[in-house]
Amino acid sequence: MIKTELFEQVDFQENPLYEKIIDDLLTKQYSIVDSFFSATEVEVLRSSLLQKYNDEEFKKAAIGNRTNETIIKSIRGDFIHWINEKEANTAECLFFGIMNTLVDYLNRTCFLGILFKEFHYAIYPKGTFYKRHLDTFMNDDRRKLSFVCYLNDENWDNANGGELVIYLNKDGQEVSEVIYPLPGRVVIFESQLLEHEVKPVLANERYSITGWLKTR
Numbered sequence: 001m002i003k004t005e006l007f008e009q010v011d012f013q014e015n016p017l018y019e020k021i022i023d024d025l026l027t028k029q030y031s032i033v034d035s036f037f038s039a040t041e042v043e044v045l046r047s048s049l050l051q052k053y054n055d056e057e058f059k060k061a062a063i064g065n066r067t068n069e070t071i072i073k074s075i076r077g078d079f080i081h082w083i084n085e086k087e088a089n090t091a092e093c094l095f096f097g098i099m100n101t102l103v104d105y106l107n108r109t110c111f112l113g114i115l116f117k118e119f120h121y122a123i124y125p126k127g128t129f130y131k132r133h134l135d136t137f138m139n140d141d142r143r144k145l146s147f148v149c150y151l152n153d154e155n156w157d158n159a160n161g162g163e164l165v166i167y168l169n170k171d172g173q174e175v176s177e178v179i180y181p182l183p184g185r186v187v188i189f190e191s192q193l194l195e196h197e198v199k200p201v202l203a204n205e206r207y208s209i210t211g212w213l214k215t216r
């Protein structure tokens with residue numbers, strides 16, 4: 001006799017890379033993924049960033065959200081340009097394609113309820129930094145996960161500085177994780193929980209895309 005199954009297979013393909021990110025977030029509140037973007041993808045995105053920078057589309061980053069902007073140079077010195085998905089160029093379409101796949105996966109497997117996302121390019125010229133902060137201090141408590149990907153070229157030297165330092169609490173003791181902005185590397189962390197800073201860039205310019213996955 002043929003046994004009929006009483007359940008149906010849901011259309012779902014497990015992704016080991018995304019599972020690692022989820023596991024990291026659950027166990028230590030942050031995840032570092034090398035080669036999240038390929039060398040070619042990094043190059044395409046860096047060209048797009050530099051093109052916009054040369055067209056003077058960047059502005060000095062501010063403290064506060066977009067309706068409450070005050071420039072405080074002693075806190076952060078980077079230049080940013082918000083990326084609009086509706087007006088995305090080829091490089092940005094590629095970027096959003098990858099990000100949307102990740103967000104769909106997180107929503108389907110973790111019920112994170114990510115409904116909004118926002119991303120900007122960032123350039124840290126030599127001598128600039130971003131002092132220790134929590135991403136939700138910009139009175140935006142909808143920010144759930146912070147995302148950074150580094151678009152430096154393959155010759156990026158650790159001596160250039162510009163490390164991301166994440167501060168963690170381990171058994172009541174503060175410890176820090178120092179992360180070099182290597183091309184293709186992605187860092188994702190809990191926006192509301194982890195304070196972090198960008199150390200001064202000592203040589204060269206530091207390129208990245210930073211963004212937030214937000215709940216309602």
Ligand SMILES: O=C(O)CCC(=O)C(=O)O
Nearest residue numbers: 130135148164198208210
């Ligand atoms: O670029 C980084 O590594 C982090 C940037 C950051 O903390 C921010 O833009 O809020």
Ligand SMILES: [Fe+2]
Nearest residue numbers: 133134135196
């Ligand atoms: Fe931040």
